Structure formats: C-alpha cells, structure tokens
Amino acid sequence: MGDARPPLLRMEGISKRFGGVRALEEAELTVRAGRIHAVLGENGAGKSTLIKILAGVISPDEGRMLLDGGEVSFASPAEANRAGIVCIFQELSLIPDLSVADNIALFDPPRRFGLIDRRAQRRIAEEALARAGAPDIHPMALVKDLPLSRRQMVEIAKSLARQPRILILDEATSALTAADVAKVFSVLKRLRSEGLALLYISHRMHEIAELADECTVFRNGRNVASYPAGTKTDNEVVELMIGREYKHVFPPKPVSPPAARPVLECRNLSWSERLRDISFSVRQGEVVGLGGLDGQGQRELLLALFGVLRGCGGKVLVNGKPVALSSPGQAKADGIGMALIPEDRKTEGLMLPMSVRENLSFASLDRVSRHGLIDRAAEDRQIEEMVRLLAIRAGSLDMPVGGLSGGNQQKVVIAKWLMRAPRIILLNDPTRGIDVGTKQEIYQLLRRLADAGAAILFYSTDYDELIGCCDRVLVLYDGMIKRELVGKEITEHALIATALNISGEQAA
Incomplete structure (x- = not known):
C-alpha cells in the first residue's frame, strides 16, 4: 500500500x-x-x-x-x-x-x-x-x-x-x-x-x-x-x-579435519575474572571459532594471546614449546609468528591520516630493511602482492587510508599483517560493518590461508560466520569454555543454547 x-x-x-x-x-x-x-x-x-x-x-x-x-x-x-x-x-x-x-x-x-x-x-x-x-x-x-x-x-x-x-x-x-x-x-x-x-x-x-x-x-x-x-x-x-549472481558465500570446508600437530596451545589460561582456566589448541590448517554472547571473554582471550594483557596465568605453547607473551612485539616476532586483526580498525588497526602504502608496510618494516634502511624495491613488491591478493581498491597507494571505503580499510588491516607471513592469525570480529561482497572475499581468504598452513582463531558475533567458516567452535560463557562444537555439531541452535548456558542435552 x-x-x-x-x-x-x-x-x-x-x-x-x-x-x-x-x-x-x-x-x-x-x-x-x-x-x-x-x-x-x-x-x-x-x-x-x-x-x-x-x-x-x-x-x-x-x-x-x-x-x-x-x-x-x-x-x-x-x-x-x-x-x-x-x-x-x-x-x-x-x-x-x-x-x-x-x-x-x-x-x-x-x-x-x-x-x-x-x-x-x-x-x-x-x-x-x-x-x-x-x-x-x-x-x-x-x-x-x-x-x-x-x-x-x-x-x-x-x-x-x-x-x-x-x-x-x-x-x-x-x-x-x-x-x-x-x-x-x-x-x-x-x-x-x-x-x-x-x-x-x-x-x-x-x-x-x-x-x-x-x-x-x-x-x-x-x-x-x-x-x-x-x-x-x-x-x-x-x-x-x-550487480552479479550471488553464489554461496562460504567456501567449502575440508572433508576431514587436519591431522597436523597443534601450532597454538593454551593450558589453564586465566586473567583477572575475565578468563578462567581456558584450555584449547589450534592445529595447522584449522579455523577455530570463538562463540558465545558478546562480552564473555572472547576479546580478552585474543588480547592475552597477543601479549596485550599483563598478569595472565597458565601456559601458552607454540609448536609444542612454552612461550612468554608479554608484549605484541614478542607475539609477532619470527619465533612465534602471530598476528592480531583488531576489533576497531579505525582506532586499533590503522593510522587514518597516513597513506595506504605506509599503513600496509608499517608492521613489517623490519622485514624490508637492511642496516636500518628500508629497501623500497622489496617494500613495493610486497605491497603490490598484498594489493593484488586482497583486491584492495584505492585511487592511489599514496592517498590517506582514511579515504578508503570501510571494506577496503579492513583489507588494508588484514594485508598489513599478512605481509609478515604469520603462522597464527587471531581475528576479532573482522567483518563488522563491511559489505557482503567484501565479507565473501575475506571468508575465501581465511580458508586459503588455512589451506596454506596457518592456524586461525576467529571470534565473530555473527553465528552464520561461525557455522560457515569454522572447523570447530569454542563457545565461551563467563570467561570459560562451556562447549566445543565440531563439524556438523556447529548449528545455530547449539551455538545459541550453549551461549545462554543451557544444559548439554537441551543444546544438542
């Protein structure tokens, strides 16, 4: 009417x-x-x-x-x-x-x-x-x-x-x-x-x-x-x-889970009252999701793993060896090879007045420098590779990154860390506020990175993403892992029921 x-x-x-x-x-x-x-x-x-x-x-x-x-x-x-x-x-x-x-x-x-x-x-x-x-x-x-x-x-x-x-x-x-x-x-x-x-x-x-x-x-x-x-x-x-036919948004998952050894392990990780005895592992080639209602410790877990939080208890192992993660610098170092895609790209992931080029290379300047001088040719090669890999659309690489659309800004945040070739990738709600086309590109990228051997820990507030992207999902409640969902167990009903702390029989 x-x-x-x-x-x-x-x-x-x-x-x-x-x-x-x-x-x-x-x-x-x-x-x-x-x-x-x-x-x-x-x-x-x-x-x-x-x-x-x-x-x-x-x-x-x-x-x-x-x-x-x-x-x-x-x-x-x-x-x-x-x-x-x-x-x-x-x-x-x-x-x-x-x-x-x-x-x-x-x-x-x-x-x-x-x-x-x-x-x-x-x-x-x-x-x-x-x-x-x-x-x-x-x-x-x-x-x-x-x-x-x-x-x-x-x-x-x-x-x-x-x-x-x-x-x-x-x-x-x-x-x-x-x-x-x-x-x-x-x-x-x-x-x-x-x-x-x-x-x-x-x-x-x-x-x-x-x-x-x-x-x-x-x-x-x-x-x-x-x-x-x-x-x-x-x-x-x-x-x-x-402007084109919409294909299935999520890439296919592996028929069987990867049999590789764990790349990342947590044993009884605790912090304040926000994280309590968190234990889990992520294998090479695996996408592990973090589910649960927002504010149940998922963000704190990612920050703890990346060395942002001080005073954490428990152990973290990388490739079977205990590591000390007291700063992001240690987490991203070559011996560990961790990257964190943050929640808020505007304040935590980008320097908005600086150029696309500068934002892309900032996290990996040590990899393109010799004796304190930046190898511009090597830097340009890596930047061009990332722009192609993520299909970053920018009028110029020298324009301020704040002038890009939200989806392209998020691609720059991801590309910045991929330039370090990380073995462990932590993602904090990476598709928040971006369009469906860019989301689809990010989902495809995550699966390609996992297939290439990365271990991925992926927090999302979108249940469809957890169902469509993840091999396993750890559902958090009140700072603890309440349930691990694997394969076909990852359903909207199971995710919501567990997030609300309903008993296992009801959540099944």
Missing part, C-alpha cells in the same frame, strides 16, 4: 566526484515521516557520500534537496542539525576525555548566568540516555572508561538529545552487544511511531528485515532499486547490490 502523504525529504539528481572518482551520479532518495528507510549497498556504492551530503558534511556537485517541499542546502552539520537532520556515523564523534554528559550537550550546553548549568546538563543527559534505552550509563562517567558498545549507546543518546526530525544511522549497531541491539530496535520503532523519519544503513540483512518499511539499493553511485521491505529475497537484494 502506498503512502499518500507528501515526502518529508527528497534528494534529486545528486552527483558528487572526488578528483577523478565518481562517488554519486544522479542519485535519488525519498524519505517519509514515520517510516524506517533502509539504504543498502556495498562499501563504495555511494551510501556514505549521500548521507554526508544530507548531513551537511560535504556539498553535492549537482542536484537538489527538498525538505517539506522547499529547496535546502547545508554548508555544515550544524545547519543540518538546525533543520532537524542528525546523523550517527559509524565513526564515533565522542571526545574520550570528557564525561558522557559533556559529550551529549557538547554543542549546545544549557547555561545559567552565562555559565554551563551542570545540573541541567546532567538532567538532559539522563533523559537522552533513557530515551536511547541506556539508562544504566552514568552521565558523569568518562567516555574513555566505557567499552565500545556503551560508547555507541552514548552516541545514539547524543543524537536524540538534538530532537531530530530525520535520524540517520550509519552502521550504528555494528559495535553493540545483542542486548543493546534489542534495546536500540525498540527505541527506533518507538521513534517511528512518534513520527520521525529514520534512514538506516546496515550490512546485516536480518536487521533490515526486522526494522525497515522501505529499502533503496545503491550500486556504483546510483540508486538501482527502491521497494517495500519484505518484497525481495536476501539473494535478490544481494544481487542488486553486487
């Missing part, structure tokens, strides 16, 4: 180029009040450019925007905010050293006698946090002391405090726990019922299915389809996004 109401916002004939790169070409978008409109497409399809134009971050080269039927343009995000358009970008805009309340009221703090009214500011923060479904976050807590998932909730609260008419969410749930995602969904549905227009950008198809009323698909800078949510299958949507 069509909506007879006039659109709240229309974008018509929007084009934008960056140098010789076409980001958008004659793009169109119609947004209505009281609706959740999903915007879909691969990284680099033009989605981010479109919402940056709408949010006043950049200006279009051509085209126009109509708000309430009148033509508008925004020279800054502040102008867009005043018109009621607020965007929650995937990259957080919070200032870590300020409190939650300071961040929420940063651009328009309440004043009394010319000074910031701290009591009113705290009240505004409490109301915004409650509206965002996060009343448990203390308004006086420092943002830097909060985990990534709670910072994302503060970002949402900060946006709601501006009383938007159009709220744009760009991968706003990618860093959230399952419990927080459920709260955000409830908030978004309530905002829709209150008459807000919501633009929702996500690569998680199940989120689109649950939330969206309408969908628009972008490819190569153009909108290629708009349709009511639920009228196309996931495969049809993916084919629209990638």
Whole structure:
C-alpha cells in the first residue's frame, strides 16, 4: 500500500566526484515521516557520500534537496542539525576525555548566568540516555572508561538529545552487544511511531528485515532499486547490490579435519575474572571459532594471546614449546609468528591520516630493511602482492587510508599483517560493518590461508560466520569454555543454547 502523504525529504539528481572518482551520479532518495528507510549497498556504492551530503558534511556537485517541499542546502552539520537532520556515523564523534554528559550537550550546553548549568546538563543527559534505552550509563562517567558498545549507546543518546526530525544511522549497531541491539530496535520503532523519519544503513540483512518499511539499493553511485521491505529475497537484494549472481558465500570446508600437530596451545589460561582456566589448541590448517554472547571473554582471550594483557596465568605453547607473551612485539616476532586483526580498525588497526602504502608496510618494516634502511624495491613488491591478493581498491597507494571505503580499510588491516607471513592469525570480529561482497572475499581468504598452513582463531558475533567458516567452535560463557562444537555439531541452535548456558542435552 502506498503512502499518500507528501515526502518529508527528497534528494534529486545528486552527483558528487572526488578528483577523478565518481562517488554519486544522479542519485535519488525519498524519505517519509514515520517510516524506517533502509539504504543498502556495498562499501563504495555511494551510501556514505549521500548521507554526508544530507548531513551537511560535504556539498553535492549537482542536484537538489527538498525538505517539506522547499529547496535546502547545508554548508555544515550544524545547519543540518538546525533543520532537524542528525546523523550517527559509524565513526564515533565522542571526545574520550570528557564525561558522557559533556559529550551529549557538547554543542549546545544549557547555561545559567552565562555559565554551563551542570545540573541541567546532567538532567538532559539522563533523559537522552533513557530515551536511547541506556539508562544504566552514568552521565558523569568518562567516555574513555566505557567499552565500545556503551560508547555507541552514548552516541545514539547524543543524537536524540538534538530532537531530530530525520535520524540517520550509519552502521550504528555494528559495535553493540545483542542486548543493546534489542534495546536500540525498540527505541527506533518507538521513534517511528512518534513520527520521525529514520534512514538506516546496515550490512546485516536480518536487521533490515526486522526494522525497515522501505529499502533503496545503491550500486556504483546510483540508486538501482527502491521497494517495500519484505518484497525481495536476501539473494535478490544481494544481487542488486553486487550487480552479479550471488553464489554461496562460504567456501567449502575440508572433508576431514587436519591431522597436523597443534601450532597454538593454551593450558589453564586465566586473567583477572575475565578468563578462567581456558584450555584449547589450534592445529595447522584449522579455523577455530570463538562463540558465545558478546562480552564473555572472547576479546580478552585474543588480547592475552597477543601479549596485550599483563598478569595472565597458565601456559601458552607454540609448536609444542612454552612461550612468554608479554608484549605484541614478542607475539609477532619470527619465533612465534602471530598476528592480531583488531576489533576497531579505525582506532586499533590503522593510522587514518597516513597513506595506504605506509599503513600496509608499517608492521613489517623490519622485514624490508637492511642496516636500518628500508629497501623500497622489496617494500613495493610486497605491497603490490598484498594489493593484488586482497583486491584492495584505492585511487592511489599514496592517498590517506582514511579515504578508503570501510571494506577496503579492513583489507588494508588484514594485508598489513599478512605481509609478515604469520603462522597464527587471531581475528576479532573482522567483518563488522563491511559489505557482503567484501565479507565473501575475506571468508575465501581465511580458508586459503588455512589451506596454506596457518592456524586461525576467529571470534565473530555473527553465528552464520561461525557455522560457515569454522572447523570447530569454542563457545565461551563467563570467561570459560562451556562447549566445543565440531563439524556438523556447529548449528545455530547449539551455538545459541550453549551461549545462554543451557544444559548439554537441551543444546544438542
């Protein structure tokens, strides 16, 4: 059934180029009040450019925007905010050293006698946090002391405090726990019922299915389809996004598990109250998954193995020999050969202002140096090999890595460590916030690396990835391994039941 109401916002004939790169070409978008409109497409399809134009971050080269039927343009995000358009970008805009309340009221703090009214500011923060479904976050807590998932909730609260008419969410749930995602969904549905227009950008198809009323698909800078949510299958949507037939996303697993000896072994690994007597092994050529609800010790386990955490108990063995992992430098050294693909590529994996070339070679400069001097020819050969292997798409290797799409940034993070030819690869939710096409490429790469002899430990918050990629899955609960799933035992039912600590008979 069509909506007879006039659109709240229309974008018509929007084009934008960056140098010789076409980001958008004659793009169109119609947004209505009281609706959740999903915007879909691969990284680099033009989605981010479109919402940056709408949010006043950049200006279009051509085209126009109509708000309430009148033509508008925004020279800054502040102008867009005043018109009621607020965007929650995937990259957080919070200032870590300020409190939650300071961040929420940063651009328009309440004043009394010319000074910031701290009591009113705290009240505004409490109301915004409650509206965002996060009343448990203390308004006086420092943002830097909060985990990534709670910072994302503060970002949402900060946006709601501006009383938007159009709220744009760009991968706003990618860093959230399952419990927080459920709260955000409830908030978004309530905002829709209150008459807000919501633009929702996500690569998680199940989120689109649950939330969206309408969908628009972008490819190569153009909108290629708009349709009511639920009228196309996931495969049809993916084919629209990638412009080709969608093949099975996961590569085939080995018929029988590798019989090689363990490359990595943990024996009774413990740390604080977060890890308790963790024992397992990963063999050469094997992909072992880490499952369980978010926050059950999976990230701490990866950090402990990579030498980031201090004061760990237990033993770690590499190729049967005990090793001391007191720093990342020791973990990545040739004698151990470990690499960690971190959770947050923006803050932990890349130096955004530096070039693609510099980011690629940074972790392996010691391998392309002689007597303290970098062998540029050797460096270039390895960089070219990585760009080809991972199909990294960049206008130039000398451009800032922050200018790449999210999927290509993640490829750079992975390539940076592959240049060290690691024997043990630790991955911390590596496909968060990237498109289905790039995910498929990463899945294929993981299997090729395992087939070439790497031992891979793979944490993912996506059950489909654990089922499709892993030979075994270790399900963690409260810092302990509750169950090991092997082969056909790796099912969604078994993963969820074990993650919820349901008994073995029920989880089978």
